[in-house]
Amino acid sequence: MKVDQAVIKTCFHCGENCTSGKIFLQEKQFCCDGCKLVYELLNENDLCTYYNLNSNPGISQKIKIRQDKFLFLDDVEVKNKLIQFTDGSKTHVTFYLPQIHCSSCLWLLENIHNINKGIVHAKVNFINKEVFIIFSEQETSLRKVVETLTYIGYEPHISLQELDENKLTVVNHTQLYKIGIAGFCFVNIMMMSLPEYFSSTGKVEDNIHQILQALVVVFSLPVIFYCASDFFITAWKGLRNKFLNIDTPIALAILITFCRSIYEIFSGTGTGYLDSMSGIVFFMLIGRMLQQKTYHSISFERDYKSFFPVAINVLKDNVAKPTIIHNVKVGDVIQIYNNELIPVDAILSKGNASIDYSFVSGESLPVAKEIGEIIYAGGKQLNGILELIVVKEVSQSYLTNLWNKDVFKTQSEEQEQSSFIHWLSKYFTFIVLSVAFIAAAYWLSQHQYNKMWNTLTTVLIVACPCALLLASTFTNGNILRILSKNKLYLRHADMIERLTKINHVVFDKTGTITEQKTLQIEYQGNPFTTTDKINIASIMLQSSHPLSKAIVEYLHVLDTIEIHDLKIIHGSGVEAWINDRHYKIGSYDFIQNAKNISNIELKSSSVFVMIDNKVIGDFKINQQYRFGLKELIQQLRNKFAVSIISGDNNSEKQQLQTIFGQETSLLFNQKPAQKFDYIEHLKKIKHQNVLFIGDGLNDAGALKAGNIGIAITENANNFTPSCDGILDASQFSNLYSFIQLAVAGNNIILLSFLLSIIYNVIGLYFAVQGTLSPLIAAVLMPCSSITIVLITYGLTQFHAIKLKLQT
């Protein structure tokens, strides 16, 4: 049989490489049986439009989901928490499906009634990655609906956290209402003020004048009482806490403008500044919305509850019964399936445990456990079914304790409020007030009381810091938007400013600078003969250990043979006899029984091959570093100090040192608390501003301790510890560009500040003389707002394009 190895085809369903090259259906190639099954199902139900809308839209089915995983959904308690409404026959439910990514998903999910006839209606909200489903209780059940979704690759995300909080995404529309109403009032007031400005005699006909003025007042009421209410509330809150926030001068300006305008209109002395006032409110509401844009589908505050499964199988009298995790008691026997997370501390009683702790401790290779050993919560089983005896309940487990550790919590509160806006708001009010009072005092000394009042109020009106504030809200808002397009999701606009101040970047190793899934294998030693190669691949095929699987893939032998004389020593290696040749493949300890090996340094990260009591070589297991790591580190090292702090052993030290350079400090075998202390040390002793980039639970403390902590994830919906930002792994190499964009943003803000100060000075020039007419105010204020908006938007776009980011 001739197999063309040069061309690796991609799976018709999910687009991954077809490594096996054996799975075909109707001339279409698939990477695994799961993908093929989905295709068959869709084909049967005439749903192949799915594949026509986008190429390879599917979700990889390589990790199989066990059949009875969703039995817990038959439990009434769980059911009641999940469903939104039911009348006994029709039930409404909304699922969060993180896999939704393209229009094919949308199409398939909305046509799901072709697969499960019990589903009456399905509607996708693409932005929130949610699907709203109405199904008929007679024809199907909640569990069957979830199973249908899972079968076609869209496993709903059901977590304890959501069950506990019973969260329904209620979209808050208030902000949009406010903007709409403010905009409406603003343009109408503007329109009705125009006759005043342009009448040649200076006075419009009396009755028309009165009607216009009355309408202006009517339209200004919703602006000040509804649209601007947030400014008053925050200003009031700030004052009560004896703190002048940026909303204080704004609220003051709005209030004084309103009062003075009402006075002028009713006393017949003038036309007031209500058009400027509504304009300000309108623009600032827009700026605020841009800056406060939230990511519905991303959560920065996940805790261990969303990490754990909802239910787990408890064995009672040899019958497995799905039980909600809160109800698991000490002494229960639980079953853990392949690729499942162990949610409690437990003793292994049955099965081959090979536990992946990379998320909890940072160890890159799976750990083998013997029967009778304690397995701590948070590990993921990689090798078949386990039975465990619970020793600690979920709320008491090691993992939960790690999470709730007090040191990690107290620190985050005392983040210094040194941002420019805070500084500005502190002094701005004082400066404006003193200008107003000095000018008023001058006119008082001239005995011009009318002008004194005039000056006092108009200074406060024009000096409203709205242009200053718009500069920062629009710049930050646009930067947040650009970053999120490039898959860096920041928690808050303040993080942009913090990003500009960092001077030390600390990386975690496992999962942060290495890829989570792929293991890179390198063979060192005497080359294999063809028979040896086939034999070794065949032997490794018998073992389900993840390293064996990786080696099989590395050897890429298609014609494997059957093996009869085989002995698998769990956690150590494999021994086999083929045609009187003795093969022994496994860890250093496993091999060294026969003969010593000189190269001890590699012992922790290599699989050794021994044929007839002779070591002929070893497979070195390397972590695959992320794409662009080397270039990124070079860029970063020019500007910042860089360190690595890892929970893993130091087997990769040499490799890392060549990438990171000799002066970089590399720390290994670090416990979560040590990571935290290291960051604190950098901050407190060396007075550095630290950016920490990590991924796992062991980084949770360090992520909080850093001036800014960014979690990296291969899928933005995966579980991440609480952090300031989430970065998609595919964009890892752009990290330096992101920092540069933040720095550029800072400069743009400063530039627009200067500009708005010029506008303010012009306004003040008229105001202190007591000659600010409503017309000047009405032109000056929207003008300054619009120019600031255009400049900030244009410049941020320009910088983003220059840095080759998506805009």
Place this chain on the structure above:
Amino acid sequence: MSAIIIMLLGSLLIASGFLLAFLWSVKNGQYDDDYSPAQRILFDDADKDKPTK
């Protein structure tokens, strides 16, 4: 009443109509998801020979 007042009221009426339309569209959830409606309209109607509900 002079013509300008009638014009004014007319323009206000029209503007209020647009404001109400905007508020309704927000309430109706048209700003919640700006991706799927645009895609949905392009899908071929596969169900056309089935009875509509």
